[in-house]
Amino acid sequence: MEDVMSGDPAKSVSKRSEGRRKRARNSSKPSFLDSQLPFQNVVNPMAPLEPLTSDHIEAVHHKSLEIIQRLGVKVLSDSARAHLRSCGCQVDEANHIVFMDPEWVMAMVKKAPSRFTLLPRNPDHTLEIGGAVMNFGLVSGPPNVHDAINGRRAGTLADFKTLIKLGQSFNAVHFMGNQAVATTDLPVNTRHLDSLLATLTLSDKVSASMSIGAGRVRDAVQMMAISRGVKPEDLKSSPALLTNININSPRVLDQEMSDAAMTLAEYGQDTIITPFTLMGAMTPVTFAAALAQQNAEALFTIALVQSKFPGAPVVYGGFTSNVDMRSGAPAFGTPENSRANMAGGQLARYYNLPYRTSACNASNAVDGQAAYETQMALWGAVTGHGNLIYHAAGWLEGGLVASFEKLIMDIEMIQMMISLMQTPRFDEDEFGLDAMEDVGVGGHFFGTEHTLSRSKTAFYEPMLSDWQNYENWQLAGGLTATERATAHWQEVVENFEAPPLDPAINDELEDYVAKRKAAIGDGEP
């Protein structure tokens, strides 16, 4: 016999819930949103996967300290170099290279907290950062956007708002990244104000500041404080913002990056230090070298932040993947990327720091490749105990596109992962031996009280996956998952209702933006 279910009609009862259909008719909300998982603190109950032995970890640790001490990192900010010189670091001023003593680095890294909390304007959306808690983030960074209705195009504020609405509507999204898509229709020097206004009015979840220079960060701090109804200095003891700070690998810390990081840390907000280490391009082609360089660049920058603002929340970021050796193009969701996501978690735990990783792919279409590459990266991130999993919803084309259909597919994948993390119960009643006795040999369990009393909650109910038989699926149009996703994001956007916000706060945010735009004019923020 083979593992294929018989067509026995007794085993194939139809009991699509009448209540469900009624809800769909009477409510303005898309019906599939009714059954989404609640917003929740997701804790991975299983031990992490560890591709590196403790000897490997020690070797990477020592090599990365050697890189920091002997090769150094180029720091473009004059003030950052001056600060590090005052801390006793050796500085090659002709080339702007800073060298750090390994013991000093470790003393600084030890000042960082291993766990902290981020409180957005809705306390129900508070995030724990650390331990085995997993938080999934909206895509951030792409210059372009794509959907099946309007095609591929440069991102605008309208697209940005659509992404924030989707991120707010789906409980599986815990936080918004630095910039869901570039708002290329707006002036570069003030677009961060429009994005922040949209984010803080359309969403009440943890969100990010853009991380280019100090001015944009100060605006983010001010506006987040307004949205919470507190003063900026109150955020110090109760951080709300996160920001991703990339190192320009190999070993360059750009001034905009260090300025942003230092300003965030000054206000007690979370900086995520993420070297941009694509193996074969920005690091040597080997895994050992990439990890050592990632670790060196992360520790160096964390030490900088902690030396000036000890105890400021920081996150160890890993973004190690490989390039296509034939074209030089970045690749994601590869075996190397999946392994790096796990190994990065090992390194972060070695330093007792929270860990940021990603769930990316390099596909040009929302197809099987997009799904399996994302899964490879996502499983690496989840089994690597990533605390912040960036780009988990909507990333496509190696990050050049934010895709609405991919976002819907990603929500399904994240929800499945959240369900997998639930610990099943093993108490007496769960074993159902009475039901087994009642049903007897060769029967079925569809109609038993044991089944019926649990039928609504027994299994994860998918949003996008279609489990109809082939004939019914064909009758319903024979749509692929990607084709079905188009209706889903449209429904969510059409029925979107912004989370409640005190009109006075809304006005204050708008006033702040208007005032700042006038002040900035054609200059720099």
Place this chain on the structure above:
Amino acid sequence: MEDVMSGDPAKSVSKRSEGRRKRARNSSKPSFLDSQLPFQNVVNPMAPLEPLTSDHIEAVHHKSLEIIQRLGVKVLSDSARAHLRSCGCQVDEANHIVFMDPEWVMAMVKKAPSRFTLLPRNPDHTLEIGGAVMNFGLVSGPPNVHDAINGRRAGTLADFKTLIKLGQSFNAVHFMGNQAVATTDLPVNTRHLDSLLATLTLSDKVSASMSIGAGRVRDAVQMMAISRGVKPEDLKSSPALLTNININSPRVLDQEMSDAAMTLAEYGQDTIITPFTLMGAMTPVTFAAALAQQNAEALFTIALVQSKFPGAPVVYGGFTSNVDMRSGAPAFGTPENSRANMAGGQLARYYNLPYRTSACNASNAVDGQAAYETQMALWGAVTGHGNLIYHAAGWLEGGLVASFEKLIMDIEMIQMMISLMQTPRFDEDEFGLDAMEDVGVGGHFFGTEHTLSRSKTAFYEPMLSDWQNYENWQLAGGLTATERATAHWQEVVENFEAPPLDPAINDELEDYVAKRKAAIGDGEP
């Protein structure tokens, strides 16, 4: 800054290998097969993921023994019941129910080997079964076949041969399952002979016997012996065949199944004991109950086999997934299925038995759903330390269809998993500090000797994934992964060369089939 690679042309060199293109022109083999991974013994170097605590395992163990002792299993074979009665088991003859004593069950289960070897006619394709070794199998069981050229249809011998050719050509496939697709164009009572002839002439990998009754199994043993150039009794000390034996859950052991299992065990061949436990249909809806019932049915049948043929190779099989509670349709690649794949491994290890699991999905199309559901199941299987991962290449539609395009996508996914299992090196030269020093800050590593000397082997090179930029991908037709897969399977089939086989053995196999067909006539095999 965001995690998106700059368009810096210095970081995007093109160096598509000239040698590669030459090979593609001069060889009759599809060029993408040149770069496939070698056939290999894949060992998972990481600890398994364990969703169950040791208390949970103990609870499942004791509940399953209670099921065997108190509720019993219906055994339809008179001879099997008679044998079990002679072993001291209690038998309810009116209802054909057999009850086993827990201590006796455990004593029998302990007789099974924890590890064994399967030797097909090509010794290079020998499989290790046990420990952390992973073997990936071709789809088996579907009545239908699908490809983009000829559509969805009932399977024929021609389709069966296509699937065997694909399974033979891809090194990622370790073994052929019971029946890649039903050969519905052939008479039911002799089609196993045609399938076996095709399998043993087109492939030299480990393959399976059909498991319906003793006659078909004897034919498989005879023909496998012929293909190896040995006598059937020689296979006892050197098994070559595997067979999946499903329990007709809940708790029915069909006569054809026990007859097949006992005949295989008599010849020392591997039986895989797999309860068919879809939660909510064949078991109670709860995870605890499904695991207890799976475990009860598996242990019961393993005890039966071991009591008659102690030491015969057996594998603990798990096939626990859930049904769609709205329609009763089976679902695969769900969070519950992924967790069951891991938990089954914990139970198999508890009994020191090799473990069979699966990588299935319930999608109707070779789309994102097919990919993400397969990945969920595959990761459960791999992190659960599955030794035999059934249906890993070509399964679609909950097992109602063997898909040629899905098979190509699956090969890519398996190869990525095999690559992930490789342990990276951390010796001095791998760290590449000299290369880092040479390149300096802000440079790139494309042209360094450290990179160039490793460029061919540094990363997994995909077969199906397309990493071109969007513009080039569009120029090449803008094909999805599924659309690209069509050309791939066609190329492999068109260029297929059967593995070498002594013409005398080929004749002997054909003679055996002709003789047996004449003997069977319109009767039962």
